[in-house]
């Protein structure tokens with residue numbers, strides 16, 4: 001009989017497991033903590049939309065729409081697209097549901113996105129983003145708040161060093177049109193040296209040439225005029241308010257007068273947090289203001305500003321440490337008669353918000369070895385003699401010490417062990433010494449008084 005081939009994941013998709021999965025979750029959890037500090041509300045939206053939601057808002061000539069979308073007719077014949085980004089779907093939901101009534105509305109989302117790209121390190125066909133948007137806020141304070149939040153997120157993740165905020169303004173419509181004309185003139189003069197893709201962009205979307213990753217285009221893009229000479233007074237004021245706000249909030253930034261974003265809808269503020277630690281995939285978080293987007297979907301004029309960051313890229317930058325939550329207690333029943341006690345103790349400890357695993361199968365030696373490998377703070381061992389005494393054996397996994405204990409004391413023992421672990425990790429992280437007296441010692445209750 002022919003052996004069937006082991007199935008493989010689709011090119012450009014990943015099965016994330018082990019430490020990588022812990023890092024991924026750490027990014028999402030940290031984002032979820034930080035967005036609450038700024039009052040951003042969670043929103044959960046469909047993974048696919050009518051194709052038009054993306055083609056109308058991102059622009060037909062953008063790379064995403066022209067070459068990267070996963071579009072397909074469904075069984076009813078409608079053209080659907082797996083979302084390649086969050087903003088268009090969020091703007092669509094804002095209109096569909098009449099969320100104008102909540103404006104200004106601060107939203108946070110995360111989840112999978114799909115783009116048909118050439119897979120490489122840090123670039124996938126299914127990838128994941130965290131995303132933050134403010135809809136219905138025209139003032140530069142919204143841009144500042146989003147950037148301050150992004151800055152804090154990177155600091156909380158421990159990756160702010162080596163990641164730089166580069167900032168630009170694309171001005172208002174008048175500034176952008178004037179700059180566009182100057183860019184077309186500059187690029188026309190050098191058209192022969194541009195890549196084929198960029199020669200095509202020259203007519204349709206000249207700003208995109210600035211963003212080209214083709215080395216052939218870089219010298220011509222880097223010598224292109226910046227936007228400053230074309231900014232209207234209003235656009236200058238807006239940008240001045242954003243940069244003054246960042247300075248006041250202590251967020252470091254650098255100016256790049258040629259920074260543009262890949263999608264058509266950007267106005268005024270555009271920014272990227274970049275690093276040289278990820279090779280060609282150096283942009284970790286990016287966004288800007290998109291005041292024309294909701295209108296392009298058929299809605300009323302609605303200002304908006306937001307950013308998105310690749311979870312995989314952030315996770316790759318995380319400092320090298322374990323992100324797995326430690327196990328508090330390993331419960332090891334030594335015989336079948338002890339399993340009922342093990343279940344009860346596990347339930348009680350978990351009810352007190354401790355992480356607990358049971359090691360109740362295989363040979364006794366194996367059970368202890370697995371409890372050890374799991375990195376538990378304590379093991380709770382229950383066998384015939386413990387049952388007879390109405391007690392359990394507690395083992396301090398760090399020192400190997402053990403003692404017979406009343407099961408009712410287990411919660412306190414775990415709490416003390418957690419304090420010790422916390423103090424040790426705080427010490428290792430170089431935090432200032434903490435007054436030892438303020439903390440109970442982690443001593444097993446071996447003395448006859450039971451203290």
Ligand code: ATP
Nearest residue numbers: 117122123124127262283284285286308309310313
């Ligand atoms: P790039 O210039 O790297 O192609 P982009 O400008 O297309 O990025 P955005 O659409 O702004 O990216 O998405 C925001 C963030 O999402 C990026 O900064 C990056 O961290 C992440 N990202 C974008 N595309 C991918 C992908 N194919 N795989 C992994 N992460 C991605």
Ligand code: MG
Nearest residue numbers: 063115117262
């Ligand atoms: Mg891209």
